[in-house]
Amino acid sequence: MTEPVFIISTGRSGSTAVSNCIHLHPKLVSLSEMILSLHYNFGISGEEWKQFDNQTWTGSEFWELLAQKEPIRLAPYEKKGLYNKEVLYERTENTLFNEKTGLPAIASITLPHLTDEPDKLYRELEEVVPAFPQGSLPDQYRRLFEWMQQRFDGDTCVERSGFSTDAVEYLIDMFPNAKYVFLYRDPREIAVAFNRFQTMKMGKAILKAMEETGADPSDPSTEAEKLGFYQWLHPDYFELEQLHQMDIPYKELGSWISRSLLHAGRVIEGLPETQQHWLRYEDLLETPERELDRLITFINPPSASKETNEQWIKKGTGHIDPKPDTWPELPEEKRTVLEEAVGPALRYLDYE
Incomplete structure (x- = not known):
């Protein structure tokens, strides 16, 4: 199968817009928030990535990972006005999952992003995945990617998860020959966006x-x-x-964003040039046609014609919505604290 492509970002960097563009291409299978939803463990002990290993997994064990459920605890908050646009799965009386059943991670965002019938796709996977032969976790993901490509008549899977900057070395260890897109944005704006999230x-x-x-x-x-x-x-x-x-303190938030961007950038820049592509979000907003052309040239889906790619670029350009930076509007005291915290990333990514 074609090697997968991973879009690496902190989140709040235009990654959802890029995923939506990827989804428009007939030969790309857009896997939105798959890795994050399955492997990012938010717990009282801190935030850490879990279950990346090379041990042998049966198909049934891999399905247990994909089908793991979390209680839907945001519903009462949503009824009181909490806005959570990230979760795409719409719960109704007739859907497979609801507040009582819990929601599998893969059904939260990944499957609804791919299809208007996520329950049907979930049932298909429930039949197929447990029958996978034994293999390492990368082997099982490759089988899943290949099945997804066949299911959606594509030839390249493109996975995108926010916070993946903190796990890029795990992904490279699992998929050493994959392609990696480093999507980044002015870290000051990332911080302000997180405090609106x-x-x-x-x-x-x-x-x-x-x-x-x-x-x-x-x-x-x-x-x-x-x-x-x-x-x-x-x-x-x-x-x-x-x-x-409530604000997440800008010193804490900015320091994390800076460390995360520096970490991901330095790991990715160590890859062969043919496996790395750097995408600056501000450039995508300013010249979307050029940046989408560079992106699809890098991904290079094998069976896509030049005409197909050109049509995709035109469609994708229409889905890029320019937004002005808001970090300059911060009170001077907060802005000073934030700029000091993200200073290393500002210099590394040439925002100064």
């Missing part, structure tokens, strides 16, 4: 509450009185306005 702020607030109180405020069975100051995070007492007023 309600679900990330919720996650950070819940983790902080768990660390300080030992109780999970998102669990409806938690006694609200035990949460103290964090009672507002309990589903019965949730206050959206308090979430709006």
Whole structure:
């Protein structure tokens, strides 16, 4: 099969827009947020990637990984105004998954991004994947990618996950011959965007509450009185306005973004030139036709004609929505703290 392509980014860097463009190409299979949803473990001990290894996996074990479910705990918050556009799976009375069943990670974003019938696709995978022969985790992913390519009549899988900057070395270890697109943006704007990202702020607030109180405020069975100051995070007492007023400290946020970008960039720049492509988000906004042409030339789907690629570039250009930077509007004190925190990444990526 054709080697996969991985789009590496911190998130909040235009990666969703790029995934949507990739999805428009008839020979590219766009796997949105697959790796993140399956391997990123948010827990009280911190954030870490999990289950990247070369041990032998049966098809059934691999399916257990794909089908692992998380309780849908955002629903009560969404009813009180929390906006979570990341989750594409629409729960209804007739869907396969709901608040009682929990939602498999792969069904949250990846499958609805591919098709309007995610439940049908899930059932197909449920039949196929457990029959995969034994193999390493990379072997099983390759079988999955190949099946996806056949299912959607494509010839190249393109996976994109936010936060993948922190796991790029794991991906390269698993897929040493794959192609890697490093999608980056002015780190100051990434930080401001994260402080507008309600679900990330919720996650950070819940983790902080768990660390300080030992109780999970998102669990409806938690006694609200035990949460103290964090009672507002309990589903019965949730206050959206308090979430709006909360900022992730720019020193903390900027330092992480800077470290993450530097880490990913230095790992990717060590790859052969034929396996790395650097895509600056601001360039994509300014000259989308040129940047999409460079991107599809790099990906180079084997069975796509020149005409197909040109038509895709025109379609994709229409889906790029320029947005002005908002970080200059920060109060001077916050802007100074942020610029100092992201300084190493600003210099490394030539934003100064």
